[in-house]
Each structure stands twice: as structure tokens, then as C-alpha cells.
Amino acid sequence: MDYIILSATILAIGIVGLVTKHDLIKMLIAIEMITAAATMNFVVFGSLMNDSLGQAFSILALSVDACVTSVALALAISIFKRLNIRDVRDLSELKEEPTEQECQTGEEN
């Protein structure tokens, strides 16, 4: 089995999910998938080269991945508690309207 094709397929599915889904939790699921696909390469190549360094790297990567998930989830909960939204498209409402002075400066440039 060519594991690189499997890894690339799962990476592609994760990227498609990250681009097409707008729900914060769904985007986190897609990020988990992407990191799992990346970590798989460490283990596969380590196993093929009969080297334990791949496993060591995968263990480090998995721990950092769990940290990333926890921080991202805390941010998602914080956003939900503050703005009562879970859809990232609604976050664009946070963008400030440009002032008249900024509009004029932009036109001059």
C-alpha cells in the first residue's frame, strides 16, 4: 500500500472540509484530519526505514496537536459566549466600517 497516496487523500479531504465548512467545530475536525495525515508520514517513513525517530516525532506532533485543538476550542467557546455565533461567516460582521478619512486616503493612493 502506498501510504503517501492515502495520506494525500486524507489531507485533501481535510483541506476541502476546511474550505467548504463554516461551522467552527467542523473546521476543527478538518484541522484534526490534516494533522493526522501529516503525522502519518512520520510513522510510515520511520517504519519503512526501520527507525524509531519517526515514532518519536509523531508522539511530539500528536501532543502539540492536542494543544492546538484545546486552544482553538477555547477560542470557539469564547467567540460563542461573546457573540452567540458558531458560523465563521458571521465573524465578518466584526470588521469595522472604514471611516470617511480612510476612504479619502484610499482614493488618493
Place this chain on the structure above:
Amino acid sequence: MWLETVLAIGMVVSAVFAIYLKETVSSVLSLSTMMILLSLLYFSLDAPFAAIFQLALGTGTAAIFLLAGDTLTKKSNEKTSTKTMLLGLVVSAFLCVPVLLGTVTTQSFIQSVELSLSSALWDLRAIDVLAQGLVVLTAALGVVILLKEERRRK
């Protein structure tokens, strides 16, 4: 060989359903299934430590985090239709083709020096492990600050 093929197909199908399904709980369950199959693949590749870490962190902790996040935030009432399920099946079947076609040998292509996991982790990558501890502590601090600020705001 057949076991690896079955695991690969299962991983692709569950990954597609994790993205396609509308209910978050079902998506998390699909992701957990994918992670369990991935850890079984690690076991078959003779990487037991990576498999156990994948099972504990990738499957258990991530699923608990995501389910907790789903519980703490608003639930959508969307249900996955049969049409979406069928579309997911078709897409996953299409994506399984390159995985099935790309069958090459998995024999070791380089005979390297045997290195035990403990020496790789504690001797070669000792600074990485220390830095990783710092990352974990920073992440924990970040989560505490984020949630405490929210409580103070209330």
C-alpha cells in the same frame, strides 16, 4: 496486505463522512473511527507507541474536546438527508480508487541503524521534548486566560 487495504478504505470513507455529515456528533464519531483505524495501521506498521498515542490523544482526547465544544455551543437542528449520505458514499468510493491503485511494496528500503524509541526521544530529541512541555504549559495557560476572561466579563 488485505488488512492494510481494508484499513485504508475505512479511513477514507470515515474521513469523507466526518466532513459530509451535518450533525456534529456524527462527524466526531466518524473522525474517531478514522483515528482508530489509523492507530490500527500504526500497529500493523510495527509502531506500537505511536499507535497508543494516536489512540489516546487523537481518538480519545480530541473526541472529548470536540464533543464538549459542541455541547457548550449552540446546536444546529440540521439533519443529514439520504441524498447527502449517498453523495458521501459516491465521493468516498471515488476517493478510494487512487488508494487501491497505488499498491506498492512496503518492504524496508533502507537498512538503518536500529535506534530504540527511548534513546530517540530522550537523547536525540531531548530539547524538543523540553520545548514541547513549554508548549503544553503555554497552551494550558492560554485556555485558562481565555475562559477566565469570559467569566470575568459575565
